[in-house]
Amino acid sequence: MKHRTVVMYMEIGCFVSCLCGWILVCSTLPTEYWTFSEVGSIVLTTSNYYSNLWKDCISDTTGVSDCKDYPSLLALPVFLHACRALAVCAVITGFFGGVLTLIGMKCTKIGGSEIANARVTFAGGITYLVSGFCGMITYSWWANRVITEFVDPNFRAQKFELGAAVFIGWGGSLLLISGGTVLSSFAGKEGLPSSSPDRPRRPVSYATARTKRTYMMPASASRVTLVPPLFYEGRRSRATRATTRTGRTGRTFSRDSFV
Structure with missing residues (x-):
């Protein structure tokens, strides 16, 4: 029935x-x-x-x-x-x-x-x-x-x-x-309309979506900051690679040693 x-x-x-x-x-x-x-x-x-x-x-x-x-x-x-x-x-x-x-x-x-x-x-x-x-x-x-x-x-x-x-x-x-x-x-x-959590929620917008990198960051640093010049990002990437290379080989390289 x-x-x-x-x-x-x-x-x-x-x-x-x-x-x-x-x-x-x-x-x-x-x-x-x-x-x-x-x-x-x-x-x-x-x-x-x-x-x-x-x-x-x-x-x-x-x-x-x-x-x-x-x-x-x-x-x-x-x-x-x-x-x-x-x-x-x-x-x-x-x-x-x-x-x-x-x-x-x-x-x-x-x-x-x-x-x-x-x-x-x-x-x-x-x-x-x-x-x-x-x-x-x-x-x-x-x-x-x-x-x-x-x-x-x-x-x-x-x-x-x-x-x-x-x-x-x-x-x-x-x-x-x-x-x-x-x-x-x-x-x-x-x-009467129910207030249960089973109702369809509003889809998350692109501005509020979190990526894997921002999700792993602390709460204070999770806010996205727009930095116009990309030079700092590349410099930061080179510094990171240099640090990684240093940790692998055990040797420290400076900028004067290459000059």
């Missing part, structure tokens, strides 16, 4: 995983069971209190239930405002992550070249990661708040427990994070 086919099937699987996670996260917003508490006032009547980001509800065993929205927006605590903002950001970024991934996948053939599609898919994976982390922070923060109030012996108000929506949100966020991680890693290797 070719590498392109494997990557295509991987993208389809990650897209389905992220889409399911996004649907689970969206389903928790209208659900009332973020927290719940059961209070038995009478033997035959039991009251159930439950709430979410938007309203409080109460129901009893007689079948009567009533929900009431929070009365004032400005009177709400900062914790509730932050959870609302993070939950909405998780839904919005998950939607755009699905659009980008659907455009950049290899099986759709909507984009241009392979590199362009890989970059679009990489952007979709990063957007899915942002959506998953926003959702995970929201549900974890909410759960930490509920558990802290429940185990605190000095907390005198009504204590609540974790509802089903928090666990559903954890599962959806985990699917978003895992699918976004795989998408961004595979698409990033294909679409």
Whole structure:
């Protein structure tokens, strides 16, 4: 099986995983069971209190239930405002992550070249990661708040427990994070330029090339110096030959001996 086919099937699987996670996260917003508490006032009547980001509800065993929205927006605590903002950001970024991934996948053939599609898919994976982390922070923060109030012996108000929506949100966020991680890693290797040493280097120019002679010279003398007159080079060569001849014969010759 070719590498392109494997990557295509991987993208389809990650897209389905992220889409399911996004649907689970969206389903928790209208659900009332973020927290719940059961209070038995009478033997035959039991009251159930439950709430979410938007309203409080109460129901009893007689079948009567009533929900009431929070009365004032400005009177709400900062914790509730932050959870609302993070939950909405998780839904919005998950939607755009699905659009980008659907455009950049290899099986759709909507984009241009392979590199362009890989970059679009990489952007979709990063957007899915942002959506998953926003959702995970929201549900974890909410759960930490509920558990802290429940185990605190000095907390005198009504204590609540974790509802089903928090666990559903954890599962959806985990699917978003895992699918976004795989998408961004595979698409990033294909679409982003790599800085590995295996890339073709620029050919060395003639001015910077080293010959065998200059390579063996010390670092201070490796720089090429242009000397216009060639008389010194010839004189240096004759002196070198004379020194070599002297070393072979063991005799020293001077210039006056030839005169």
